[in-house]
Amino acid sequence: MWSWLSDPNLQWVLMGSLLLGISAGAIGSFALLRGRSLLGDVLAHAALPGICLAFILTQNKGLLPLMIGAAVAGLIATKCIDFITEYSRIKEDTALGIVLTVFFGVGIVLLTAIQHSGAGNQAGLDAFLFGQAAAMIGRDVWVMSIVAAALLVFSALFFKEFKLVCFDRSFAGGVGFPVRVIDTVLMALIVMAVVVGLQAVGVILMAALLITPAVAARYWTDRLGLMVALAGIFGGASGVIGSLTSALGPRLPTGPLIVLAATVLFLLSMFAAPSRGLCAKWRRAARLREKVQRENFLRDIYERYELALPVQQVATEDLLAPGVPLTNSGPGSDERSHVRSKRVPRIARRLERQGLIRIHEHEEMSYCALTLDGLRAAWDIAHKHRLWEIFLMHEAELRSDHVDRDADDIEHFLTPDLVASLEQLLKVHQREPKLLPSVHPLKTGGMDSWTHTR
């Protein structure tokens, strides 16, 4: 069944789209991080007048002169964008839009003028608009592979420079890198990638090959080297998948299918990537919700104990044993406890497995008793919770003299000093947790709650 793979024409197409995908994906990563994703789209459109002019001048439809025309037009377009943003108040997105539409408009004028002038032999010039990967021939693939190899070599050579320019332009300038030159080299590489891609996938979809694999790769890693490699792999894979799919049916256009393959890879990455992917995010959020529910449940029980045992005292196993009833008025029944009553049985089972509570039946009623471990955890949670309450009540006074304004991290928020004054206030408001888990005073500064270690 794989006999059609040996079709030499298909092999050229496969080779071409593989190379194109790899190089466009790798270059696209830099464009993405440099914040110029859509530049590829603009350049692809802007190449049209260059292609037409090259044809008018040379009367030649060979890939090379047209590519040179496209590259020159692309470079002029990037210069125009820079000029507009630098010398007027027009913002970058508008400048990109202006250059894209105006250049393309000029290109259409030239294209139609050529067609109407009947200058013979122009047929096929508009293949550049939508791409004709299926029509790639050996010589085109040679040109493409040379350019693609050059692109990869350049991005390897300039890796460090591109990295600097992408992540910290002002630092790069500060340590003496010629930022403008590096930027121009990067733009030139993008132009080259676009120009080779035009013939395969066409103006509008070339942008996708630069953007989509790079965005997909971004989900998987925070390391630039790995990201560039992944983007190249994704790009190459979409090139191959797209060309193979289009070979299956007689009327399936290659370019759009390559783009759709890249989009599928992007969607997969978006959902399935570890840590940055959506599924991982949802899982983390669910875990956090669960943890908060457990803490709220423990605090709720603790507060019920507190009400039941009036004086401040050190708890023993015997004192805790009767527990609190798990009824409709039990933990989770009350708005204030922030536990959803629907979840109570599951949370209780979970806590019991962790040895923090013990559930027992007595006269057809379920009771939930804290163990000594559970009491320690619950005390910790209640204590911290009340410290925060007090902190919020007195935020205005405390903030100014105790809190380092730059520290957003909660761990840095409560300095030992601050905790000491909060403890003081806790006493004043009589909000200290009354049921102590042991004779020895607990250390209060440690913010690493019991749940973190579990």
Next chain:
Amino acid sequence: MDAYTLTIIVTASLVAAACGFIGCFLILRRMALLGDAISHSVLLGIVVAFLITGDRGILPMFIGAAALGLLTAVVVQTLEHGGVTADAAIGVTFTALFALGVVLLTLYAGRVHLDLEHVLYGEIAYVPWDTLMLGGYSLGAKALWTMGGVFLINLIVVGLFFKEFKVCAFDPGMATALGLNLLVFHYIQMTLVSLTTVAAFESVGAVLAVAMLIVPGATAYLLTDNLKVMLGLSMVVGIISAVTGYALAVWLDSSIAGAMASMSGVIFLIVLLLSPTHGVIARLRARSRKDGLAEPDVVQ
């Protein structure tokens, strides 16, 4: 000037006015490229509407395009929310939707009487011949009526929500503080953009539509600091590009839409260099006079 020429120029002027009008807000909100993206992805909406209803009725096409336009805006918003940068989100979304549109179009090319090139570049030269017939009377070009209708809708919606659009464009923070739902107004604008581009699609093609969304507004932005004046100027610039573009197209015997887009670029270039307040030359002179004190970059 004969009726044929007049029809073309009036249609193009209506496209220019409708697009320029809504385009001003896109430019001010730094979303010019979202307009470009929407104008590409409505193709899928048009194709799907064709495939479902099986004819080229205007209403299903508008609904399909508006739905896809909104979908684009929503997907871009969602991706941005998920941590993808704005321009990358736009790029991923519209290329995917456009590619899907092209695949469907080529797969069902036999059933859909829609030519890809026609959609993209339009052929405004045919507009005068496609007339709206009512009870045997010709009421003029169909495109004239749809463009006029869309222009009116734009005018009415912008008129109704002028204050809201203004606050959202210049001070989103204040808009939220005033209790405005930014997203609602964002989506209202995006619906207008999709309606406008799809109407323009039918008659003049995507090139001219996108050019008219962005270029006249940007030109007007260089000439004034007043939003109302900017809206008016963008229409004027659009209409001038339409008229001069038509002349250029006749002279070169080329695509009318392309020539109009090119002329809007020429006008933009002239204004960019010569605008008395925000032009490059005025700025350079002010800079050399005041030695580096830049003009305040404020629009009211």
